[in-house]
Amino acid sequence: MTEHRSANADQAEFWSTQAGHKWVAHQSAMDQQMQPLLDRILTRADLHPGQKVLDIGSGTGVSTIAAAEKVGASGLALGADISTSMLGHARKRADGLDNVEFVHVINQCVVRPILPHQMRAHGLLECL
Numbered sequence: 001m002t003e004h005r006s007a008n009a010d011q012a013e014f015w016s017t018q019a020g021h022k023w024v025a026h027q028s029a030m031d032q033q034m035q036p037l038l039d040r041i042l043t044r045a046d047l048h049p050g051q052k053v054l055d056i057g058s059g060t061g062v063s064t065i066a067a068a069e070k071v072g073a074s075g076l077a078l079g080a081d082i083s084t085s086m087l088g089h090a091r092k093r094a095d096g097l098d099n100v101e102f103v104h105v106i107n108q109c110v111v112r113p114i115l116p117h118q119m120r121a122h123g124l125l126e127c128l
Contacts (some may be wrong), residue, residue: 020085050074061090068100
C-alpha cells in the first residue's frame with residue numbers, strides 16, 4: 001500500500017522543523033526587519049473595525065495580530081500557515097485576543113466566499 005503525501009508535505013516539514021524553529025528563535029529580529037513592509041501593507045489594506053481578514057502565510061503571527069488590532073473586537077483576523085512551529089508561537093503571542101485565530105494549512109487551498117458572520121476557522125478554507 002502506498003502512502004499518500006500532500007503536494008506540500010516537504011514544505012510543511014521544512015517550515016515546521018529547521019526553518020520554522022530558526023524563525024521562531026529569531027522572531028523579534030525578523031519582526032523588526034519586516035516592520036516597514038508590514039506598515040505599508042496595513043496602510044494599503046486600509047482596515048476598519050468590524051472587517052474580516054485572512055492572512056495567508058501568517059508565520060509567527062505579527063501581521064495577523066496587527067490586522068486584529070485594526071479590525072477591533074467586532075472584526076476577525078485569521079492567520080493560516082504551513083508551519084506548526086510558527087503557528088504554535090503565533091498562538092502564544094495572540095493568547096487573550098478574542099478576534100484572532102490561527103489554522104494549519106498543508107494542502108493547496110482556495111478561499112471560499114462566505115458571508116462575514118460565518119467567518120471562523122472552520123469552513124473558510126477549502127483544501128484539496
